[in-house]
Amino acid sequence: MKRREFLKFGTAGVASSMLGSLGLLTWVPRAHAITINKTYYITDGFVAQVDGQDVYFRGFSNSSGTLNMPAEPIIAQQGDTLNITIINTLGTTHSFVIDGIVDSGSIAGGASKTVSFTVNNAGSYLFYDKLNAPYNRLSGLHGGFAVMPSGSSNELYSGSATFVQQYFWVTNDVDPVWHEAIRVGNTPSTPFTPRYFTINGRNMRVPGHPEYTNTDRDSGYATDTRLVGSVGDRTLIRIQNVGLCRHSVHFHANHVEWLAVNGSPRPQVWKKDTLNLPNNKGSLDVIYPFEAPPDAWPPVSTGHFPMHFHDEMTQTAGGGFYQFGLATTIEFK
Amino acid sequence: MFKLKELVQMRNRGGGGTTSSGGGMGGGACYTYPDAPATIGRVTPDVSFNRGIYMNGSVQMDDGNSVRVWGFTDGGGGMGGMGGQFPSPAIRVTEGQIVHTNLTVNGMMWLHTIHHHGIEPSTENDGVGHYSFDVDGTYTYQWKAAHAGTYFYHCHTNTVLHAEMGMYGALIIDPPEGAGTLFSGGPDYDVEAIWACDEFDSSWHNLPWDAGTCGADVGLNKLDPDYFLITGVDGAQSAATNPAVAVTMSQQQTLLVRYINAGYLAQRIDFGGLEVEIHMSDGRALPQPETVTEIQSVSAERYDCIIKPQNTGVYTVTIEYLDWVTDEVIGTAQTRITVT
Ligand SMILES: [Cu+2]
Numbered sequence: 001m002k003r004r005e006f007l008k009f010g011t012a013g014v015a016s017s018m019l020g021s022l023g024l025l026t027w028v029p030r031a032h033a034i035t036i037n038k039t040y041y042i043t044d045g046f047v048a049q050v051d052g053q054d055v056y057f058r059g060f061s062n063s064s065g066t067l068n069m070p071a072e073p074i075i076a077q078q079g080d081t082l083n084i085t086i087i088n089t090l091g092t093t094h095s096f097v098i099d100g101i102v103d104s105g106s107i108a109g110g111a112s113k114t115v116s117f118t119v120n121n122a123g124s125y126l127f128y129d130k131l132n133a134p135y136n137r138l139s140g141l142h143g144g145f146a147v148m149p150s151g152s153s154n155e156l157y158s159g160s161a162t163f164v165q166q167y168f169w170v171t172n173d174v175d176p177v178w179h180e181a182i183r184v185g186n187t188p189s190t191p192f193t194p195r196y197f198t199i200n201g202r203n204m205r206v207p208g209h210p211e212y213t214n215t216d217r218d219s220g221y222a223t224d225t226r227l228v229g230s231v232g233d234r235t236l237i238r239i240q241n242v243g244l245c246r247h248s249v250h251f252h253a254n255h256v257e258w259l260a261v262n263g264s265p266r267p268q269v270w271k272k273d274t275l276n277l278p279n280n281k282g283s284l285d286v287i288y289p290f291e292a293p294p295d296a297w298p299p300v301s302t303g304h305f306p307m308h309f310h311d312e313m314t315q316t317a318g319g320g321f322y323q324f325g326l327a328t329t330i331e332f333k
Numbered sequence: 334m335f336k337l338k339e340l341v342q343m344r345n346r347g348g349g350g351t352t353s354s355g356g357g358m359g360g361g362a363c364y365t366y367p368d369a370p371a372t373i374g375r376v377t378p379d380v381s382f383n384r385g386i387y388m389n390g391s392v393q394m395d396d397g398n399s400v401r402v403w404g405f406t407d408g409g410g411g412m413g414g415m416g417g418q419f420p421s422p423a424i425r426v427t428e429g430q431i432v433h434t435n436l437t438v439n440g441m442m443w444l445h446t447i448h449h450h451g452i453e454p455s456t457e458n459d460g461v462g463h464y465s466f467d468v469d470g471t472y473t474y475q476w477k478a479a480h481a482g483t484y485f486y487h488c489h490t491n492t493v494l495h496a497e498m499g500m501y502g503a504l505i506i507d508p509p510e511g512a513g514t515l516f517s518g519g520p521d522y523d524v525e526a527i528w529a530c531d532e533f534d535s536s537w538h539n540l541p542w543d544a545g546t547c548g549a550d551v552g553l554n555k556l557d558p559d560y561f562l563i564t565g566v567d568g569a570q571s572a573a574t575n576p577a578v579a580v581t582m583s584q585q586q587t588l589l590v591r592y593i594n595a596g597y598l599a600q601r602i603d604f605g606g607l608e609v610e611i612h613m614s615d616g617r618a619l620p621q622p623e624t625v626t627e628i629q630s631v632s633a634e635r636y637d638c639i640i641k642p643q644n645t646g647v648y649t650v651t652i653e654y655l656d657w658v659t660d661e662v663i664g665t666a667q668t669r670i671t672v673t
């Protein structure tokens with residue numbers, strides 16, 4: 001594998017990190033299907049963790065000079081045709097796959113390929129590199145893919161409960177020993193021991209830490225993870241777990257409406273404060289209703305609350321550093 | 334014990350503490366937010382509870398070992414002197430009540446909070462340290478019990494460690510009809526069991542309260558449990574017969590099991606062949622009850638299960654604790670429902 005200078009993200013003086021996506025998903029419904037063209041560059045680099053450790057990642061990036069991890073999500077509408085071009089800037093072989101929809105097959109190092117496909121079923125999907133499973137996927141080659149119902153701006157699937165804004169949360173469990181093995185072209189051989197837990201590529205910072213409020217670094221402030229709304233701003237969250245661990249997702253201040261698991265609509269919509277997120281590409285679709293917190297006395301309509309995983313090992317970084325794990329902030333403004 | 338002056342110095346750094354990367358060597362707390370402000374909009378409550386802290390409890394295991402636990406005392410003002418009950422004493426209120434939970438913590442020794450899990454109050458009363466404060470003195474959490482159901486309360490300071498150390502207790506909201514009815518319009522019950530199922534990694538149980546907070550690698554990313562408990566009782570043998578856990582009922586009676594996943598691992602609870610109707614989860618009624626014979630849960634989920642036995646007999650209930658990567662069973666706990 002050809003080695004070159006790695007991109008390095010997350011430390012002062014280096015190019016701004018491109019962790020995560022570009023913010024809140026925006027969507028305007030259309031009367032007609034269209035063709036969407038998108039190019040991703042497979043790149044790699046190191047991302048500095050909160051305890052100072054540099055961890056190797058790969059991504060489907062927006063340019064050859066960035067590392068987007070996860071990739072910028074795609075949002076389409078039923079009937080749309082997508083032309084996705086993958087330019088592999090690395091020396092290793094990769095692929096672009098959406099289960100049940102498209103599989104690019106192998107894209108050799110230095111090569112590129114365009115896949116074309118039409119999307120028919122509304123819902124939440126993951127695109128990822130299926131080769132060398134699960135390692136290429138875990139290394140960061142993944143992103144969210146949403147299909148909106150035809151002509152709809154506010155449903156997960158036709159007839160579902162409605163929302164006014166939507167987010168993708170892609171979660172991962174990071175074992176730096178595995179990532180280093182992947183970097184040098186080996187198959188990881190040690191027991192999987194995750195030490196960092198990420199939501200859209202980042203983890204949490206708290207008051208007193210120099211990166212607190214840094215939207216590039218702090219998952220509590222990053223615009224693609226932080227839930228912001230006023231009372232009534234019902235919010236769809238498409239949660240995709242690329243990692244190897246099953247998790248518990250816990251929301252403060254509101255119960256969520258649980259619409260779907262692993263892409264299947266639930267026959268009954270339950271209201272839950274804690275949900276079972278399956279591993280290995282498991283998914284949940286939920287609506288955070290942004291209702292006034294029901295148990296507040298006196299009543300309130302503003303505040304800041306966490307969403308965090310409740311299998312609390314995920315709330316650590318590097319074996320300690322409680323509060324620097326997989327979490328974000330829910331802001332009632 | 335802690336060197337008090339050093340601790341105060343660390344905490345006066347505005348929460349920052351040692352941030353110098355690479356795993357500080359411990360010694361002092363970082364990223365804590367000690368405070369005990371007046372409760373905003375404080376009113377006279379309908380019901381109140383006082384909670385203090387104990388840090389020197391122990392649980393006797395079936396293999397003869399004793400494992401250290403921490404928890405909340407009933408009565409408050411505790412200086413950590415005496416051990417207390419595990420799990421911590423329940424908080425039980427009636428829907429519609431305004432509740433005060435008065436937590437007293439000796440902030441010179443350690444910091445803690447109470448988060449009422451599933452209860453959704455204001456930010457100041459939610460008990461999450463880095464969004465509000467870790468209690469240093471006495472703070473009154475004020476909240477309104479809006480929805481009947483099964484909840485639990487737990488500490489939310491260095492939570493990964495403190496909740497694992499046992500700092501939790503049941504929180505039940507009865508409907509206005511009172512105990513005996515699950516929620517208004519919901520099922521009635523004659524016998525009630527609260528099963529908070531948890532696992533211990535005893536290698537974590539000698540750590541100090543602030544372990545890892547400054548970045549030291551203290552292994553809190555890796556839970557390797559060796560004990561599996563039901564409501565504070567070892568599920569290896571004792572929980573099968575311990576009267577605080579095991580159920581004895583007549584065939585004419587209706588049993589409510591309030592099942593709480595109080596651990597970190599996913600669990601599968603099998604009711605030994607009994608059919609159970611799930612009527613609520615996480616303090617909310619299901620649109621339609623579901624009839625099952627086993628439930629898979631993850632950390633902090635609750636399920637309210639109505640059981641109307643068709644036959645007499647002894648039913649062995651098994652909780653399996655599942656590896657978070659493989660879903661393999663890595664431990665079990667058992668209790669019994671005896672129907673006469
Ligand atoms: Cu605590």
Ligand SMILES: [Cu+2]
Pocket residue numbers: 250310448450487633
């Ligand atoms: Cu909780």
